[in-house]
Amino acid sequence: MRPAGNEGRLASRAVQAAFVVALVVLWYLGATRWGVNPLLLPNPVAVLGDFWAILISGEFIDDLRVTLGELAAAFAIAASLGTVAGYLVSRSQYRIRAFEPLFAAVYAIPIILFLPLYVLLFGLGPASKIALGATIGFFPIALSTVAGFGYVDKVLLTAARSMGASDYQLFRYALLPAALPIMLTGMRMGFTIALLSIIGSETIASLAGLGHRIVQLAEGMEMARMFAYIIFVVAIAAILNALVSALEARGKHP
Amino acid sequence: MTPSSVAIRISGVAHQFGEPGDARHVRALRDTSLDIARGELICLIGPSGCGKSTLLNIVGGLMSPTDGTVDVLGKRVTGPMPREVAFVFQENALFPWNTVMENIDLGMVFQGVARAERAARARRSLAAVGLEEFAQHYPAQLSGGMRQRAALARALSLETGILLMDEPFGALDEQTRMILGEELSVLLSRTDKTIVFVTHSLGEATFLADRVAVFSARPGAIKTIIAVDEPHPRQPEFVTSAKFTEIRNQLYGLLHEEIRKTMAHTGAEATP
Amino acid sequence: MLARPWVARVAVIVVLLCCWEIAARFLVDPMFLSPPSRILLSLPEVFETRGVPAALRVTFSELAVAFVLSVVIGLAIGLAVGLQPFARKSFMPIILLLYGTPQVTILPLFILYFGIGPASKIAFGVSHGFFPVVVTVVAGVQNVKPILLTSARSMGASRWQVLRYVIFPHMIPSFFTGMRLGMTGVLLGVLLAELYVSTAGIGYFTTLFTQNFDPTRLFGLISVLAAMAIVLNEIVRRAEVHFGRWHTD
Numbered sequence: 001m002r003p004a005g006n007e008g009r010l011a012s013r014a015v016q017a018a019f020v021v022a023l024v025v026l027w028y029l030g031a032t033r034w035g036v037n038p039l040l041l042p043n044p045v046a047v048l049g050d051f052w053a054i055l056i057s058g059e060f061i062d063d064l065r066v067t068l069g070e071l072a073a074a075f076a077i078a079a080s081l082g083t084v085a086g087y088l089v090s091r092s093q094y095r096i097r098a099f100e101p102l103f104a105a106v107y108a109i110p111i112i113l114f115l116p117l118y119v120l121l122f123g124l125g126p127a128s129k130i131a132l133g134a135t136i137g138f139f140p141i142a143l144s145t146v147a148g149f150g151y152v153d154k155v156l157l158t159a160a161r162s163m164g165a166s167d168y169q170l171f172r173y174a175l176l177p178a179a180l181p182i183m184l185t186g187m188r189m190g191f192t193i194a195l196l197s198i199i200g201s202e203t204i205a206s207l208a209g210l211g212h213r214i215v216q217l218a219e220g221m222e223m224a225r226m227f228a229y230i231i232f233v234v235a236i237a238a239i240l241n242a243l244v245s246a247l248e249a250r251g252k253h254p
Numbered sequence: 255m256t257p258s259s260v261a262i263r264i265s266g267v268a269h270q271f272g273e274p275g276d277a278r279h280v281r282a283l284r285d286t287s288l289d290i291a292r293g294e295l296i297c298l299i300g301p302s303g304c305g306k307s308t309l310l311n312i313v314g315g316l317m318s319p320t321d322g323t324v325d326v327l328g329k330r331v332t333g334p335m336p337r338e339v340a341f342v343f344q345e346n347a348l349f350p351w352n353t354v355m356e357n358i359d360l361g362m363v364f365q366g367v368a369r370a371e372r373a374a375r376a377r378r379s380l381a382a383v384g385l386e387e388f389a390q391h392y393p394a395q396l397s398g399g400m401r402q403r404a405a406l407a408r409a410l411s412l413e414t415g416i417l418l419m420d421e422p423f424g425a426l427d428e429q430t431r432m433i434l435g436e437e438l439s440v441l442l443s444r445t446d447k448t449i450v451f452v453t454h455s456l457g458e459a460t461f462l463a464d465r466v467a468v469f470s471a472r473p474g475a476i477k478t479i480i481a482v483d484e485p486h487p488r489q490p491e492f493v494t495s496a497k498f499t500e501i502r503n504q505l506y507g508l509l510h511e512e513i514r515k516t517m518a519h520t521g522a523e524a525t526p
Numbered sequence: 527m528l529a530r531p532w533v534a535r536v537a538v539i540v541v542l543l544c545c546w547e548i549a550a551r552f553l554v555d556p557m558f559l560s561p562p563s564r565i566l567l568s569l570p571e572v573f574e575t576r577g578v579p580a581a582l583r584v585t586f587s588e589l590a591v592a593f594v595l596s597v598v599i600g601l602a603i604g605l606a607v608g609l610q611p612f613a614r615k616s617f618m619p620i621i622l623l624l625y626g627t628p629q630v631t632i633l634p635l636f637i638l639y640f641g642i643g644p645a646s647k648i649a650f651g652v653s654h655g656f657f658p659v660v661v662t663v664v665a666g667v668q669n670v671k672p673i674l675l676t677s678a679r680s681m682g683a684s685r686w687q688v689l690r691y692v693i694f695p696h697m698i699p700s701f702f703t704g705m706r707l708g709m710t711g712v713l714l715g716v717l718l719a720e721l722y723v724s725t726a727g728i729g730y731f732t733t734l735f736t737q738n739f740d741p742t743r744l745f746g747l748i749s750v751l752a753a754m755a756i757v758l759n760e761i762v763r764r765a766e767v768h769f770g771r772w773h774t775d
Contacts, residue, residue, distance in 0.1 A: 098538075117741070120736050238627065316679065340681070364681040
């Protein structure tokens with residue numbers, strides 16, 4: 001059985017590789033042989049060249065700094081407010097029943113809708129992105145904090161109490177370890193959608209940042225460079241998400 | 255036994271999972287032969303992992319044996335034979351999204367029964383297990399015992415000559431089990447079905463079986479066959495009779511030895 | 527007084543609205559913030575603005591078309607990939623990888639390929655909406671209890687019957703979960719694209735109101751859209767609960 005499983009896995013890998021290669025080859029042929037308008041589909045070789053040039057010249061640094069700065073600020077606000085609000089709500093069944101549905105209802109609205117309002121209130125600069133990212137990131141973090149602290153097994157708490165645990169000890173050794181895994185999942189979700197909404201709002205209305213750069217290149221019809229930037233941003237996002245997932249996994253199983 | 259009176263002929267069946275040399279290789283069953291007569295109820299008992307369920311799946315055509323052959327009603331088994339063989343499984347195998355009635359109907363759809371005939375058959379089989387009132391219930395709304403009754407009704411509605419039951423009452427509590435055992439015995443006395451019944455309960459085997467096949471530890475094979483000479487339907491009093499106790503004790507002695515061997519074997523496996 | 531949770535909930539909402547009202551009336555420049563009372567009163571005005579009802583219709587139909595396409599495409603791909611173990615092993619990692627990338631980076635490409643009309647909004651909505659459908663459909667066809675398949679086989683079910691009577695019904699609850707997540711995705715995608723560039727949808731008016739420093743009508747329009755989003759989400763969520771009801775064992 002096992003050799004067969006290995007062969008199966010190899011075959012799957014081969015299919016995946018073939019799929020990616022086929023995509024790139026189609027792209028190349030489309031751009032060079034079949035006469036697809038280069039404004040729609042730039043030559044992949046040119047894209048690779050531009051990608052390399054962007055990396056070497058370091059011209060991405062300014063935009064990256066803006067985007068990451070917005071992300072860091074937004075996430076810091078979302079995480080601190082979300083945890084505090086979530087914790088306060090989780091402290092009684094009454095509060096949970098009063099406020100959890102409220103959070104959940106707002107979470108169901110596509111908050112990106114409020115971007116024009118944020119732009120009106122906070123301007124086109126980083127402040128509106130930070131505010132939007134913080135708002136969007138707040139809800140999953142607050143909801144998971146409520147879920148984490150609010151539904152700890154009662155037996156666990158009774159047991160800790162019966163052994164004479166103080167309030168601090170109860171929090172440190174019973175509540176927190178039980179809540180942490182769920183909270184970390186919420187943090188990762190909050191981070192991911194904050195990143196998404198920040199790049200999104202940079203795309204829609206902004207003066208700087210990676211999303212803004214892509215739009216500028218699109219409007220300037222610099223297709224190869226735009227594709228190169230898209231690849232760059234996707235790579236950055238993938239790295240950030242992988243990093244956060246790794247942190248989450250580590251926090252769950254120290 | 256004359257050829258025509260044999261419902262199931264198992265000849266030299268052996269089965270192993272995985273290839274030899276593989277870490278997960280398991281020899282489940284070695285050289286097993288058995289003739290089961292028409293209308294007979296035979297119980298297979300043995301230590302866990304002795305291959306009794308494997309044998310049942312092979313008889314029903316759900317698995318192909320590594321070695322040997324099975325003939326059902328004179329035909330070589332190569333796959334499921336829904337017209338000749340019906341199963342009742344240990345786990346809840348009812349479709350949770352269908353009512354009891356729909357579950358029974360669906361079995362007959364799979365088997366290829368004409369629409370006109372299905373409703374009558376379903377009603378008859380529901381009546382046989384006493385579930386008429388629960389026809390429109392979903393499995394989740396039924397107790398474990400009622401679910402297994404519904405599963406039995408589904409198998410009965412297929413009107414096969416052979417019923418293969420894989421620890422059908424294994425997940426139920428002792429009382430429910432006893433009741434269902436008695437009902438099954440009554441049911442059998444009215445039909446001439448051939449039944450192969452896998453169980454690990456000595457009492458259940460003694461109470462239900464015409465013959466009990468005791469399996470040896472893994473890789474399993476039939477060690478002994480004990481006949482239970484008592485007519486169906488069997489009465490609750492049978493359980494308290496000296497005959498019952500004697501047979502049960504005999505089975506206990508046989509099985510005890512095999513279970514000890516199994517334990518020693520798994521102990522040896524744990525320390526390579 | 528606070529015996530019921532909803533009383534506290536409503537109380538908090540009222541307090542927040544009061545703070546907003548006071549801030550908007552006395553603290554913040556009316557060019558940027560409008561008090562909730564005025565927004566409510568001027569809701570009819572929003573609808574009377576020339577082009578707004580039409581824009582709402584356009585956006586709503588973009589959402590509807592994108593949702594239907596997401597479900598159809600997602601179901602087709604999900605079944606194609608999910609029913610075949612080898613296809614699943616090969617293509618699921620690719621699908622999950624694509625699902626995980628922030629598609630908003632390629633929003634300008636969608637505009638480039640599909641134009642600034644509804645087509646690009648629909649396409650972008652679909653690009654957000656069909657992934658969750660694929661993922662949940664694949665999960666749904668995959669985790670059927672093996673005993674149910676064995677039992678169907680033992681009763682003589684053909685391959686098609688197994689699909690029709692076992693795998694499909696088993697998949698339904700997760701399919702509806704997928705539809706709910708797909709709806710969330712479609713809302714995000716269509717609205718992002720609308721906000722990015724729009725000539726006929728609501729994005730045009732949000733931009734217009736922002737540029738005219740008209741927070742009253744901007745708030746009004748956005749509230750209408752938020753209500754629309756909540757209603758759409760709720761419809762799909764109800765359907766999810768309804769069709770998942772047997773899933774209790």
